[in-house]
Amino acid sequence: MSAVSTRIPALARRDRGRALSWLRYAGTPLIVAAALLTDYLWVHSMRLDSIEQRTLNRDYLVTKTTEHLKLTVIATVLIMAIAVPLGILVSRVRARWVPPLVLGLANxxxxxxxxxxxxxxxxxxxxxxxxxxxxxxxxxxLPVLRNTLTGIEQVDRSLIEAARGMGMKPAQILLRIELPLAVPVVLAGLRTALVFCVGVATLAAFVNAGGLGDILVNGIKLDRDPVLITGSVVTASIALLVDWAGGLAERILNPKGV
Structure with missing residues (x-):
């Protein structure tokens, strides 16, 4: 009887933990979906004038969202191509003044x-x-560069010495030990950089590069609250989904046992 009575609370705690875990990963998409649906219903409950209709239509919104995602994705690829190799290179330099100098320039x-x-x-x-x-x-x-450097530097030196004792070359140590152990930290920096990119990409409208910034500028310039609010909701939704996807990628790509 006592074994059964102790097992029931344990099962309840396990089920509660699963429910909280599910809410943690499904909560953000549900919030985003609710925000977009609320904005959609609110806009369609209004009588839009011809100026608002030229902006708040499916083709225009899809085009600007696609442009915004294109800006974000290309910028992220370039950031990874620059920051990760540079972080690895800086971590290999013995001079102590080099990392602060590189991080200072990025800052x-x-x-x-x-x-x-x-x-x-x-x-x-x-x-x-x-x-x-x-x-x-x-x-x-900066976030990706700093986290790459930090992730590599925080690898336990005893692991590296053990790898050297086994006859592994520096390139093998980097690829098989240092980079895999640095993955969680690098992904955290990439997640931050993605959110930055989504926000800063709205400024691309000022240099004729498209994106959701065009909707925001139209809303401000034409003094149309539905246009401004819709652009803000869509931009914030993309930022939240990008951050959620980054967290999911951290969980999936983290090495086992780390």
């Missing part, structure tokens, strides 16, 4: 207002997609 890009970088580059080279991409990469590269 300048993030500390500088993105709109200021856009304006400066536009004055020098003119508006366009490349200008927006340069600003996105400069603003969002």
């Amino acid at each position: 300048i890009g993030q500390a500088t207002p993105a709109i200021g970088v856009l304006v400066l580059l536009t004055i020098l080279y003119g508006p366009g997609f490349g200008i927006a991409m340069t600003s996105l990469v400069a603003y969002s590269v």
